[in-house]
Amino acid sequence: MKIGLGLYRHMLTRQYYDFARQAGCTHVVVHLVDYFNQGPSNPRNNQPTGGKYEPWGVAGDPNQLWTVKELKTLRGEIENSGLVLAAIENLDPAHWHDILLDGPQRPQQIENVKIIIRRLGEAGIPVLGYNFSLAGVCGRVTAPLGRGHAITLGMDGPAEDVPIPNGTVWNMVYDRNAPAGTLRSISHEELWRRLQRFLEEVIPVAEQSGVQLAAHPDDPPMPTMRQQPRLVYQPHMYQTLIDLAPSRSNALELCVGTLAEMTEGNIYDAVDQYSKQGKIAYVHLRNVVGKVPHYRETFIDEGDVDMIRILRILHRNHFDGVLIPDHTPQMTCSAPWHSGMAHTLGFMLAVKAVVESSQGSSSDLASQRRAI
Numbered sequence: 001m002k003i004g005l006g007l008y009r010h011m012l013t014r015q016y017y018d019f020a021r022q023a024g025c026t027h028v029v030v031h032l033v034d035y036f037n038q039g040p041s042n043p044r045n046n047q048p049t050g051g052k053y054e055p056w057g058v059a060g061d062p063n064q065l066w067t068v069k070e071l072k073t074l075r076g077e078i079e080n081s082g083l084v085l086a087a088i089e090n091l092d093p094a095h096w097h098d099i100l101l102d103g104p105q106r107p108q109q110i111e112n113v114k115i116i117i118r119r120l121g122e123a124g125i126p127v128l129g130y131n132f133s134l135a136g137v138c139g140r141v142t143a144p145l146g147r148g149h150a151i152t153l154g155m156d157g158p159a160e161d162v163p164i165p166n167g168t169v170w171n172m173v174y175d176r177n178a179p180a181g182t183l184r185s186i187s188h189e190e191l192w193r194r195l196q197r198f199l200e201e202v203i204p205v206a207e208q209s210g211v212q213l214a215a216h217p218d219d220p221p222m223p224t225m226r227q228q229p230r231l232v233y234q235p236h237m238y239q240t241l242i243d244l245a246p247s248r249s250n251a252l253e254l255c256v257g258t259l260a261e262m263t264e265g266n267i268y269d270a271v272d273q274y275s276k277q278g279k280i281a282y283v284h285l286r287n288v289v290g291k292v293p294h295y296r297e298t299f300i301d302e303g304d305v306d307m308i309r310i311l312r313i314l315h316r317n318h319f320d321g322v323l324i325p326d327h328t329p330q331m332t333c334s335a336p337w338h339s340g341m342a343h344t345l346g347f348m349l350a351v352k353a354v355v356e357s358s359q360g361s362s363s364d365l366a367s368q369r370r371a372i
Helices: 014-022 068-080 093-101 106-123 188-209 237-244 256-261 267-276 307-316 336-356 362-371
Strands: 002-007 027-030 084-089 127-130 141-143 152-156 212-215 250-255 280-285 287-291 294-298 322-325
Touching: 002 014, 002 084, 002 336, 014 068, 027 068, 027 322, 068 084, 068 106, 084 280, 093 106, 093 188, 106 127, 106 188, 127 250, 127 280, 188 212, 188 237, 188 250, 212 280, 237 250, 237 267, 250 256, 250 267, 256 267, 256 280, 256 287, 267 307, 280 307, 307 336, 322 336
Parallel strands: 002 027, 002 322, 027 084, 084 127, 127 212, 212 250, 250 280, 280 322
Antiparallel strands: 141 152, 152 294, 287 294
């Protein structure tokens, strides 16, 4: 197992790379989508938050795909800082909104995604994380509900009252000139059909390019959000996604926090099931208290999930990929994001060391947990 850090687009600087190394990371997962672009409810000093119904920001330029030169330069800068670029996380809604919506630009956007995958392969970047969702990450509220009044996120009930406006998908605005109105609700079956078509068309390109597509589950994992269906809102639904396109390139961006928020199944069984299959490209670690539609995010060392048990399962099943903090509560200081991440990474490094130690017996692990 390898410890990494997720960095947003505005964090792709030597200062943040040095922070990652200082905190003990060997790898980074990079977001090239600018979720914060013109987003008044989405400050850059935290993870993308938005509001319960307010979008993150405005999508990018539909005609500007990531170039091989840009990707190779980014990889070189990261490697020169002593890190490994493990994955690019998420596609810009500007590049695939009509794949999600089954709109008129779908054929061209499928070609765009194929180009992006080929360019990642050419640049030597092995994983592309994605989230096939209409509503995206929405419906959450921010409040000082963490330990010591830390600012954290959660849900305070369903998010169905306000449908998705035209020109918005995946919780970002892709067309500010869209006509008034809202998206027509579709069925779960229709959304699965769209995903299956997508995978059937792009997985062969991913295989040829040596790239894994890694699917994130729906966050928050509700059956519907904003009057639109969700795909992976229970742990067993990940298996359906895997079985749609059997391939090494059809993999998972397994988010422990999101799986823990689900109302069915068992988080430990799910991690065991998918890591045994070798289907996990990389892991998001986040702890929570509660289940949807009422939960809150917590610090890594509290919450409902036994993170030591999670890492023991991954180690037992020979998972050799990257684990990154998903996001953390903000700590009360001049650098709330940095301190929250440093706290989480320190915990992860300590647990990893114990789990991987030949002396890592059950009693040692229990003692380590009490000590951390």
